[in-house]
Structure formats: structure tokens, C-alpha cells
């Protein structure tokens with residue numbers, strides 16, 4: 001605390017990301033990054049951009065990247081907003097589309113950035129409990145609100161929701177914006193993008209950080225009706241005209257256009273996920289059914305805190321959310337390559353043996 005701080009800063013409780021490390025010996029399974037690099041075509045496109053043109057600002061409307069996303073999603077450029085990672089896109093969503101007269105609704109167990117944005121933008125919120133099986137109960141969202149946001153699949157549970165439930169939510173909420181955060185949708189869930197034409201209150205957000213292996217490039221986007229996208233541009237242009245730099249735009253376009261590479265990575269990760277899930281079950285873990293590139297697990301006997309520490313001593317980083325909740329005994333483990341999964345299970349077996 002300092003007397004120079006603004007009122008809002010004193011009241012913030014910032015999101016704490018998982019630890020980053022440069023160590024080459026650590027197996028890093030704590031922030032849901034891809035174990036594969038991005039498409040080689042993305043790396044080549046970025047290299048081609050490194051040159052004198054960097055003296056020039058990028059296109060503030062980001063038309064080339066928005067056109068690439070629009071063509072991928074079968075929408076028009078007016079339906080696409082891009083930003084510096086989907087976290088930035090989400091920040092603009094909270095500012096531009098959520099109202100402060102009633103609480104913003106999201107699950108009690110979900111992406112912990114949502115309450116941080118509410119505090120930053122002075123929005124009240126209500127956390128709607130998942131049911132005893134950690135599922136979202138759509139009927140519980142039928143109440144007055146300033147907006148609704150859900151990740152699909154949910155994080156950190158990894159469990160996905162079918163389109164019929166999302167459709168029911170949209171029908172019951174025609175007066176507020178409903179945001180579906182699809183950061184993990186490429187790993188097996190159904191996308192809500194097909195509902196955009198029908199529902200003017202639906203906004204879908206996506207990230208290139210997980211399935212595309214581009215967490216370091218910081219690119220995310222939002223899809224929705226043109227007037228929702230216009231609201232995001234109004235906030236963006238009141239904050240930063242150039243959130244996506246020249247290298248990021250070129251790399252993102254090439255990555256998006258390389259469909260074969262994305263499909264290969266998705267299938268590899270989904271295959272490894274099954275190996276990780278069955279391996280963990282065999283070692284006494286409860287494994288929630290995952291449609292993502294991570295699994296959320298609890299051991300029958302050992303505490304999450306001690307397992308987290310022992311894994312760290314064995315050079316494996318996983319994520320433990322220490323805030324006291326009903327999931328404090330869970331660990332979130334990112335799916336690696338089959339080789340990484342094998343190594344992780346081997347070290348875990350040694351830990352459990354003593």
C-alpha cells in the first residue's frame with residue numbers, strides 16, 4: 001500500500017499465473033502450454049517480418065489477421081476482434097459488454113481471472129456453484145445479471161458442456177451478453193460459433209496459446225455480432241491502438257492457415273490425454289473427464305499440497321490452486337507428449353511407492 005495508489009489499485013487482487021521457468025530439465029505441466037512448438041510456417045512467417053518494416057506501426061484495425069480468422073470460422077471480418085492474448089480480449093469484454101447494475105455470473109470453480117477483471121472494472125459478481133459432479137447447471141443462471149461468462153470446456157475442471165445447454169442459456173438470457181470462453185475448444189468440445197448468426201447476445205473467445213502452441217506470441221480473438229465487436233473496438237481504441245504487433249499478426253495468420261498441423265497436434269494431445277488419464281487412475285487418482293489439454297485430479301490418499309511439492313522435487317511442475325475451496329485437494333496437470341506422459345507417470349509412481 002502506498003499513499004500514491006489510486007483507490008482501485010488498493011482494492012485489486014490480481015490473478016497469479018503459474019510459475020515460468022527457463023530450466024531445460026524441468027517438465028513443465030503447470031500452465032497448459034503445448035509440448036509442441038508452433039507450426040514451422042508460423043516461425044517462417046515471423047522470421048520474414050523481422051526487418052526494417054518494424055519501424056512502422058502495425059495496422060490498427062488488424063485487417064489481415066481478422067480476415068484469416070473470419071475465413072477460418074466462416075464469418076465476416078466485422079464479426080472478429082483480435083487482441084494481445086485472449087486475456088486482453090476478455091478484459092475488453094468485461095469493460096465493454098458487462099453491466100454494473102446487476103452481478104456478472106460465472107461458475108464458482110472456473111478461470112480465476114474473471115473475478116480479477118470484475119474488481120478492476122468495479123463490477124459485482126456472483127459465483128454459481130457447480131453441482132456435486134463439478135458440472136455447470138444451466139438452469140442456475142436464469143436470474144437477473146449484468147452478463148454471463150463460462151469457459152467451455154470449463155477450466156480447471158476440464159469438463160465440457162454440450163451445445164443444447166448453451167442454446168438454452170442463450171435463450172433464457174436474451175437481454176445480456178453471454179460469453180463462451182473457448183480457450184480449450186480444439187481438444188474435443190463442441191464450439192458455440194455455429195450459434196452466432198442466431199444469437200446477437202453471444203460472444204465466443206479463443207486463444208492461440210494452447211492448441212496452436214503460441215502462448216509466447218500473445219494472440220487471442222473474439223467472435224460475435226458486429227455490434228458486440230464494435231463495442232470491443234471502442235474500448236480497445238480507448239486503451240491501445242496496436243495490441244497485436246507485426247510479428248504476432250504474421251505468425252498468427254500462418255498458424256491459423258496451417259490446418260494440417262493443428263489437427264495433428266490436437267489428435268496427438270487427445271491420445272496422450274487418454275494415456276495420462278488411465279495411468280493416473282491406475283495410481284489411485286480420481287480423474288475428471290477432460291475435453292482439454294489438461295486433467296484435473298485428486299489422489300485417494302495423498303494431499304495435493306504434498307504431491308505438488310514432491311513432484312517439484314522430482315523436477316515436475318503441476319498447478320495447485322491453494323485458495324481454500326472444494327477443489328483444494330486437486331492438481332491440474334497439463335497433457336504432454338506421450339513420452340512426457342510416460343516420464344511423468346514413472347516419476348509419480350516412485351513418489352507414491354514410498
Ligand SMILES: *Cc1c(COP(=O)(O)O)cnc(C)c1O
Nearest residue numbers: 085086087111155183207209220
Ligand atoms: C489460457 C486461458 C485463457 C487465456 O489465454 P491467452 O490467450 O494466453 O491470454 C483464457 N481463458 C482460459 C479459460 C484459459 O485457460
